[in-house]
Amino acid sequence: MAEPGAVARLEEDLTCPICLGIYSNPVSLSCGHSFCKECIQEAHSHQHCRQGPFRCPVCYAQADPTMELQPNIQLRSIVQKFLDAPTHQEEEKREVQCEEKGENSGQQDEVILCDFCLQEPQPATKTCLGCEASLCQAHLSKHSMKSPLKYHVLVEPCDAQLLAERRCPQHGKLLECYCKTDSVCICVLCCVTSSHKNHKITTLEEAFGQAQGVFPETLKAVKAHEAALYQSIENLLKQKEEVKTKESLCRNRLESLFEEMCLQLDNKKGEVLKALSHNEEQQLFQIQTQIEKHKEGKDAASHDVQELEALRDQKDLLLFTKAFAAIQARKRKPVPMKAVVGLPTPPIIVDELTTDTTLRLFRQFLSDMQSLFKAPPVHEHLTSSMYRGGGFAYSNNTIFASSSNTLKFGVSKTLSAIPHMESDQSFSEGCHFWEVDTSHARCWKLGIVHPNFECYLQMSHDYLRVFLGQTVITEKDFCTALKVVRVELDCRRNTLSFYNASVKDGDPAESLRLIERVSIPSNYPVHATFSLSHGSLKLL
Structure with missing residues (x-):
């Protein structure tokens, strides 16, 4: 029995260079190389399509297969004896089993096929950049044995697109250099003829080595950047969900609010219509009562007319006089020229003035409600500065009254009568x-100031007063100290509102309690104003 190594060497000698299988009907060219007859004929047809003389696929000697194909009878006999050998038959069985296992594994990855295999192309193991062809292991061995080809550059198998990317689009040469200035791969001609001529150039090997040196650090930085982006995406997704949740909550609240408003409006409509109906019933009842009384009088008058008509023909003096006196003695109330019943006052007067006033108030209500829905402007930007002549100190958003500052609050005849501080920011x-x-203050005032007027809320001796210039708008006995006061300026409607904002927890509707809303002159810009007698005021 032959040794496996000898069988492998013999099989290699009996292998067609084209199909890489055992010779089938072997023929020889004039150069001495043998091929399967079908393989060399197909190779000739491929070469004929490319135009040019046919050359031997092994030694590249010029030949004409149509004239020189000679059957190699001796080689055919050797091949037949090799195929009939038991060792070869066992080897074929093992190959078939291996192929079946490979097919059943389901791992059929996309591979680059050999460009020299004609019948059944085998997977390529390398791609030659010089030949621009992919080679299987068998054709790669033949390729490496040829001295003109052994110095070609071999890379991992790649397709035509990747091969094109390895060549310079301008010169068609292989990209063998690296331009550090522009951070691009270039060919040799680019180094001396193009815009890269005066740039810092290095070889691909050097660039590869330098890249390998900084690769771990770059990978770490990119991973950190990726993690930061991932965290940012997570935060944005979380914010997205929060927006959806808040929007859903806001929508539900608005739907409940408008449902409640519609319910109360319907209730009010029902009450008003019911009152109108009740008033109508009362008026109709009184009119009907008068109609019934007038009908009774009319019937009595009709009866008197009938008696008088009958009495006209009475000739007996006694009977005529007696009957006429009885009819004449009956009481008859005078009938007014125009019968009118005194009706009760209607509960609601719906005339043109009332309608216009109601619609105006309703539009104002809708406008005020829309303002409530808008996000209030931030107030952290509000800053204060010392007003000339004021005895105050300002630090960390807190206004302090000096120990020598004894202010008397009340109606001021001039704007500078009471020292105060103003905000740097103005509002127009x-x-x-x-x-x-x-x-932390007992006597204070808060509001706005303009060279022509001022409007403020003042707390003094447990009395809360709102001033517009020298006019007291309101005055209340307010024993409970105000902890937080909210001042709202609406330049669109020319109003200044003061709220008790002391309640910060619980029902949001109860957290702001309106103290007073004042219509102010449309004179702008205005500044926020602060004043106090003792203690401190802190801007929140």
Whole structure:
């Protein structure tokens, strides 16, 4: 029995260079190389399509297969004896079993096929950049044995697109250099003829080595960047869900609010219509009562007319006089020229003036409600500065009254009668608010000031007063100290509102309690104003 190594060497000698299988009907060219007859004929047809003389696929000697194909009878006999050998038959069985296992494994990855295999192309193991062809292991061995081809550059198998990317699009040469200036791969001609001529150039090997040196650090930085992006995406997704949740909650609240408003409006409509119906019933009842009384009088008058008509023909003096006196003695109430019943006052007067006033108030209500729905402007930007002549100190958003400052609050005849501080920021348009902690002051005032007027809320001796210039708008006995006061300026409607914002927890509707809303002159810009007698005011 032959040794496996000898059988393998013999099989290699009996292998066709084209199909890489055992010779089938072997023929020889004039150069001495043998091929399967079908393989060399197919190779000739391929070469004929490319135009040019046919050359031996092994030695590249020029030949004409149509004239020189000679059957190699001796080689055919050797092949037949090799195929009939038991060792070869066992080897074929093992190959078939291996192929079946490979097919059943289901791992049929996309591979680059050999460009020299004609019948059944085998997977390529390398791609030659010089020949621009992919080679299987068998054809690669033949390729490497040829001295003109052994110095060609071999790379991992790649397709035509990747091969094109390895060549310079301008010169068609292989990309063998690296331009550090532009961070691109270039060919040799680019180094001396193109815009890269004066750049810092290095070989691909050097660039590869330098890249390998910084690769771990770059990978770490890219991974950190990836993690940061992932975290940012997570935060944005979380924010997205929060927006959806808040929007759903806001929508539900708005639906409940408008349902409640519609319910109360329907209830009010029902009450008003019911009152109108009741008033109508009362009026109709009184009119009907008068109609019944007038009908009774009319019937009595009709009866008197009938008696008088009958009495006209009475000739007996006694009977005529007696009957006429009885009819004449009956009481008859005078009938007014125009019968009118005194009706009760209607509960609601719906005339043109009432309708216009109601619609105006309703539009104002809708406008105010829309303002409530808008996000209030921020107040952290509000800053204060010392007013000339004021005895105050300012630090960390807190206004302090000096120990020598004894202010007397009340109606001031001039704007400078009471020292005060003003905000650096002025307000001319839009909606603004600021909140002030007044829990550490007993006598204070908050509001706005303009060279021509001032409007403020003043706390003094447990009395809460709102001033517009020298006019007291409201005055209340307010024993409970105000902890937080909210001042809202609406330049669109020319209003200044003061709220008790002391309640911060619980029902949001109860957290702001309106103290007073004042219509102010449309003179702008205005500044926020602060003043106190003792203690401190803190801008929140």
